[in-house]
Amino acid sequence: MQSANRDGSEREAVDSGKLVAAFGRNGGTAASRAAAKSIVEAAHARKRWFFCECRDGATLTPVNGTHVMRKTQYSKPHHEDCPFAVEPKEQFFIVRSLRPHPPGSPFSLLRNNSSTGETEQNERVQKDTYSTRRPRLARLLVAIAEASVQRQTFPLKKLGPQFADIKDQARALLLAPKVPVIKMLCSDTSRYEKFIGDFSTQSKRHKWTAGNRPHGILLDTIKGVEDHALVCTDDTRIPVFGSISIFGRATAPVKPWSTYLVAGLIGEVSSGGVHVLRAYIHPCVSEKNLMLVDSNYERETFRYIAELAAEYREQIDIIVRKPLSDIGTRSISENLTEEEAEVQANTVGAPKILIPDFIIGFPQFPDRSRDIIVETLGFSWRAYRDDKAVTIPAMQAALGQIDVIAHDFHFPDDKTLLQRHDTFKASLRSAIEKRIGLLRH
Numbered sequence: 001m002q003s004a005n006r007d008g009s010e011r012e013a014v015d016s017g018k019l020v021a022a023f024g025r026n027g028g029t030a031a032s033r034a035a036a037k038s039i040v041e042a043a044h045a046r047k048r049w050f051f052c053e054c055r056d057g058a059t060l061t062p063v064n065g066t067h068v069m070r071k072t073q074y075s076k077p078h079h080e081d082c083p084f085a086v087e088p089k090e091q092f093f094i095v096r097s098l099r100p101h102p103p104g105s106p107f108s109l110l111r112n113n114s115s116t117g118e119t120e121q122n123e124r125v126q127k128d129t130y131s132t133r134r135p136r137l138a139r140l141l142v143a144i145a146e147a148s149v150q151r152q153t154f155p156l157k158k159l160g161p162q163f164a165d166i167k168d169q170a171r172a173l174l175l176a177p178k179v180p181v182i183k184m185l186c187s188d189t190s191r192y193e194k195f196i197g198d199f200s201t202q203s204k205r206h207k208w209t210a211g212n213r214p215h216g217i218l219l220d221t222i223k224g225v226e227d228h229a230l231v232c233t234d235d236t237r238i239p240v241f242g243s244i245s246i247f248g249r250a251t252a253p254v255k256p257w258s259t260y261l262v263a264g265l266i267g268e269v270s271s272g273g274v275h276v277l278r279a280y281i282h283p284c285v286s287e288k289n290l291m292l293v294d295s296n297y298e299r300e301t302f303r304y305i306a307e308l309a310a311e312y313r314e315q316i317d318i319i320v321r322k323p324l325s326d327i328g329t330r331s332i333s334e335n336l337t338e339e340e341a342e343v344q345a346n347t348v349g350a351p352k353i354l355i356p357d358f359i360i361g362f363p364q365f366p367d368r369s370r371d372i373i374v375e376t377l378g379f380s381w382r383a384y385r386d387d388k389a390v391t392i393p394a395m396q397a398a399l400g401q402i403d404v405i406a407h408d409f410h411f412p413d414d415k416t417l418l419q420r421h422d423t424f425k426a427s428l429r430s431a432i433e434k435r436i437g438l439l440r441h
């Protein structure tokens, strides 16, 4: 973070940690804004803006000593991983949507009175990130994945057993009060045509209470999205009638290495015909490993973790978890209004997003006190680092002060990327060996 003239000239460093605490998504209390007041007032008096490193041209404009504008016609939007991308009051609603879906509660993805556009052709592609509220369809995929493929042991299960685990979760979760997901699940894109052919007969076998319209779920791997259609692994295409959300990216072009899990909502449109009404797509590790990951950085972190877990598997049991839900415990009311969120942000600050990138577990220590958080640090910007300096200790605290190991792609800056990977592997190796040592005593 630097303060500079509006044209970007005469840059000077400022205390970015204070600005992150005052205006970042995880901060926003009146007290933290008061602590940043002298910095903001000085910039305001000199008609200067704060320039963020997350993106060229992303700025904060001082309004007075304790307020800034982050969305102006002169500022580029902040990167979605930048703490300034989200207003503290909006953070409440994002965190709430990232909390685990309450078990036993139906997802109700298609209501009688729904006017969310699924009855009209609505070919939007939107990028889903941790800076936006998680759509309900995404919450369904997350709930299924977290209890199945987001938890892996070594050697990795083959694809068949991974899908069997997914189906087990589809038995446990509900589309409507009396309709388990498994009853209306198509888990093989090559059977999609038959599934929609039988849709009307199949859906009539269930009681769609509580205002739900009959619907089903398509859940399988795909290669990507082209021309508003899902590109299946056998290269056939399934058109999507309404919007498509993709995690972490605006497009999902087919590439030799790309694999995604898709959750598609299947239902009848008012003009007749059964279609995928909307789809949520999340990248997974590979075509052989369905664990959902947020980025290529995480794919790489997972690769190193998997290598070591395989290497040590004769000596210690290791489980790798990749959580996708917020583990925070601060309660957020279902009926929270924007005004109440603003008041709470002002007094106690916004809730932090607490989703560890990976958690390495050792079942021989059943109290989980020897678990390790692994955080992939994919960006070098100060604001991102200042924010991580607050969220990482909060995640450790939420999990009982367990250890954390960072996989840093940028620092130390006098080392090469390869050396940074080696540092990560060496730290993880020594942590695993320490636990093996404890088991032997």
Ligand SMILES: [Zn+2]
Pocket: 052, 053, 054, 055, 058, 078, 079, 082, 083, 084, 085, 383
């Ligand atoms: Zn930024």
